[in-house]
Amino acid sequence: MIQPAPSLFKASLWMVGWLVAMVTMAVAGREAALGIDAFQVMELRALIGFVLLLPLVFAADGFSAMKTQNLQAHFWRNSTHYCAQYLWLVSVTLIPLAQVVSIEFTMPIWTAIMAVIFLGERMNRWKVTAIVLGLIGVWLIVRPQAGASSALYGQLLALISSVGFAISVVMVRSLTRTNSVTQVIFWMLVIQGVIGFIPAVMFWKPIPAHVWPWVILVAFVGTFSHFCLAQALRYADATVVVPMDFLRVPLTAVAAYLFYREAIDTHTVIGAALILGGNLLNLKKPPPPKTG
Numbered sequence: 001m002i003q004p005a006p007s008l009f010k011a012s013l014w015m016v017g018w019l020v021a022m023v024t025m026a027v028a029g030r031e032a033a034l035g036i037d038a039f040q041v042m043e044l045r046a047l048i049g050f051v052l053l054l055p056l057v058f059a060a061d062g063f064s065a066m067k068t069q070n071l072q073a074h075f076w077r078n079s080t081h082y083c084a085q086y087l088w089l090v091s092v093t094l095i096p097l098a099q100v101v102s103i104e105f106t107m108p109i110w111t112a113i114m115a116v117i118f119l120g121e122r123m124n125r126w127k128v129t130a131i132v133l134g135l136i137g138v139w140l141i142v143r144p145q146a147g148a149s150s151a152l153y154g155q156l157l158a159l160i161s162s163v164g165f166a167i168s169v170v171m172v173r174s175l176t177r178t179n180s181v182t183q184v185i186f187w188m189l190v191i192q193g194v195i196g197f198i199p200a201v202m203f204w205k206p207i208p209a210h211v212w213p214w215v216i217l218v219a220f221v222g223t224f225s226h227f228c229l230a231q232a233l234r235y236a237d238a239t240v241v242v243p244m245d246f247l248r249v250p251l252t253a254v255a256a257y258l259f260y261r262e263a264i265d266t267h268t269v270i271g272a273a274l275i276l277g278g279n280l281l282n283l284k285k286p287p288p289p290k291t292g
Helices: 008-035 038-059 071-091 097-104 107-118 125-142 149-175 181-195 197-202 209-235 238-245 248-260 266-283
Strands: none
Touching: 008 038, 008 071, 008 097, 008 209, 008 238, 008 248, 038 071, 038 181, 038 197, 038 209, 071 097, 071 149, 071 181, 097 125, 097 149, 097 248, 097 266, 107 125, 107 149, 107 266, 125 149, 125 266, 181 197, 181 209, 209 238, 238 266
16 A cells, blocks of 8 residues: 555544544444444444445455454454443443543553553653543543442443543554554444344344434444545644544534533543643653663
């Protein structure tokens, strides 16, 4: 695959697509999971997403181009991602969307910790500071003594899902070295569709007509959001692209207010600011080692 020339403009356009998709996912995911079981949402997302992905599969020379030597790695990555996505879907039905997204942004912090443990990456003062700020931010948002039991349950699910997403990201880093973006998404939909079939059948119930548009929307944005992000990263470094994603917190908060009249408390604002600040520090490149 030929790497295109760097372009901040093109990277920004792809990130607009990512941001619109992810904010839409927050609202559509909640609406779908409130109407039917989350296992159903996950299965329909995989099945419909597979159909939507077919044009990209055929553009890449068909199913033969989807063959991979990393099937086991795809399986473990998607098993983890499936569990994390399920917990995320349940959490958006229990707590404010701004809280879910703010907690979700601890994912780079958990990724940094696991990269040190499993990939041998070095911990520096910026990463340590980022982790501390992130943990303080989570504590401010969650405030165990301040919430109802259902809220605490939703916050816990959001936190666990962010850890699961972080594990998935670490796994994807190695997969993208030998697999195209279309291959990664293809196996995500196939494997998660197989994994989720039995749970979906067990909890299946009739789907109301008004829920179908939300389910289709979840499948669409859930499939192509990853493509937008991957394209953005082709045109600009992660240190440029990732800070753009921070706009997702205020944009989701605005969407939550417009759709559900969800107000944002001061603790969530401060906690989110600490988490995002920690992420910025985590992106900071360490100085080169001194020589001589």
